[in-house]
Amino acid sequence: MLLDWITARLPLRLFTEEQQAGLRNLTDRIQRYCPQTGEVKFESQAWDSIRSDSHQVVFRVGSTDFWLQGSPARAIGDGDAVFSSGPAAALDVPGCVDRMINVLFAGIGPHLKPVATRNAWIVTRVDVTGNLLLGSLSEVRDALRLLRNVEGGRYKVSNQAGDTVYWSAKSRLQAGKAYAKGPHLSYLMKKKDYDGRRYSDAELDQASRLLRLELRLGREFFLRAEPWHTLTKSYLVSLWENYFGRMLGGCEVKTDNELLENCISAATTPGQGRSAYALWCLIKSEGWERAQNMTNKRTWYHNLKILRASGLGDADFSAGNVVHLRRKIIEVTLATSWADIKRVA
DNA sequence: CCGGCTTCACGCGCTTTGTG
DNA sequence: CACAAAGCGCGTGAAGCCGG
Numbered sequence: 001m002l003l004d005w006i007t008a009r010l011p012l013r014l015f016t017e018e019q020q021a022g023l024r025n026l027t028d029r030i031q032r033y034c035p036q037t038g039e040v041k042f043e044s045q046a047w048d049s050i051r052s053d054s055h056q057v058v059f060r061v062g063s064t065d066f067w068l069q070g071s072p073a074r075a076i077g078d079g080d081a082v083f084s085s086g087p088a089a090a091l092d093v094p095g096c097v098d099r100m101i102n103v104l105f106a107g108i109g110p111h112l113k114p115v116a117t118r119n120a121w122i123v124t125r126v127d128v129t130g131n132l133l134l135g136s137l138s139e140v141r142d143a144l145r146l147l148r149n150v151e152g153g154r155y156k157v158s159n160q161a162g163d164t165v166y167w168s169a170k171s172r173l174q175a176g177k178a179y180a181k182g183p184h185l186s187y188l189m190k191k192k193d194y195d196g197r198r199y200s201d202a203e204l205d206q207a208s209r210l211l212r213l214e215l216r217l218g219r220e221f222f223l224r225a226e227p228w229h230t231l232t233k234s235y236l237v238s239l240w241e242n243y244f245g246r247m248l249g250g251c252e253v254k255t256d257n258e259l260l261e262n263c264i265s266a267a268t269t270p271g272q273g274r275s276a277y278a279l280w281c282l283i284k285s286e287g288w289e290r291a292q293n294m295t296n297k298r299t300w301y302h303n304l305k306i307l308r309a310s311g312l313g314d315a316d317f318s319a320g321n322v323v324h325l326r327r328k329i330i331e332v333t334l335a336t337s338w339a340d341i342k343r344v345a
Numbered sequence: 346c347c348g349g350c351t352t353c354a355c356g357c358g359c360t361t362t363g364t365g
Numbered sequence: 366c367a368c369a370a371a372g373c374g375c376g377t378g379a380a381g382c383c384g385g
Contacts, residue, residue, distance in 0.1 A: 269348065269349085271348065271349065272348085272349070275349075275350090296350070296351060296352090297351090297352095298350075298351065298352080298353095299349085299350060299351075302349095302350090
């Protein structure tokens with residue numbers, strides 16, 4: 001598990017006058033790029049954001065606070081955002097904040113670094129992320145397909161970089177997200193302006209078996225919780241497990257002994273009905289994606305049509321997956337490093 | 346010959362990529 | 366930036382293949 005994102009702010013009054021002026025200077029320079037150069041500058045509520053030289057930590061100067069945010073993983077070690085290392089991998093929030101502050105002010109000017117202690121910063125968002133290692137990309141996709149149908153999932157599916165499932169995306173308290181890490185990495189690396197760590201082909205291949213589960217703790221969470229710098233690793237882990245445990249639980253196996261007969265009567269001939277039922281068994285044992293991959297395309301659709309005509313709906317297909325995936329998920333421990341993957345492989 | 350499976354060609358809706 | 370072209374997964378009908 002690792003910390004994937006942190007947002008923190010520090011009241012501007014904790015900077016010296018000179019530092020405040022310097023920071024505002026930075027935003028002024030950026031404002032020139034704005035076509036509407038009216039007289040309203042940083043007085044307005046709109047914040048200017050500037051990317052630090054490193055592109056690892058981003059900051060902005062608001063009217064009352066200085067904000068910083070970014071992925072601690074990318075500011076630590078070799079920038080590995082899959083597993084990370086150091087404080088990000090240790091779920092050490094204060095350590096990550098320290099690190100991000102150092103990286104940021106090294107980039108924009110050490111003289112701008114506030115003298116205020118680290119704990120004076122106010123953390124408003126932390127992403128806790130786990131990597132679940134499954135058998136293959138197909139299984140990862142199946143897991144996503146399943147999670148999408150989980151009870152209470154007010155989900156929205158995005159197709160931008162492989163499938164992503166969101167829960168309560170707009171919540172200020174906590175929200176969840178699941179996606180396949182492999183396609184996401186390839187997508188990132190293909191982008192022209194990608195300047196992060198380069199992942200090897202072997203790593204990309206291994207990452208394709210990872211199901212990424214992200215828990216975002218938002219502003220509201222930190223208002224209610226203990227002071228952010230006292231959050232322990234075990235507490236963060238338990239939050240994550242509670243949140244996603246609920247998702248991974250609540251699935252129910254459904255068996256239908258009459259299905260075979262339904263298939264036979266739904267098909268034009270008994271033989272087709274039987275083979276449609278055989279396909280259902282295959283889906284149950286191998287999962288949707290694998291079953292599809294190992295079946296001829298036309299046969300697949302043909303038998304699927306019979307299965308649907310026999311009363312099976314999409315939810316049932318997902319339920320068919322459940323048996324398989326739940327077993328897998330329990331079997332498989334969290335992967336915490338590249339070495340973990342190799343060991344299992 | 347029959348029944349089931351496979352091959353082929355294509356339409357649709359959507360996203361990505363290329364180009365002026 | 367707009368628009369076209371290409372790619373991709375889903376899904377279908379029709380015709381051919383092949384073992385019993």
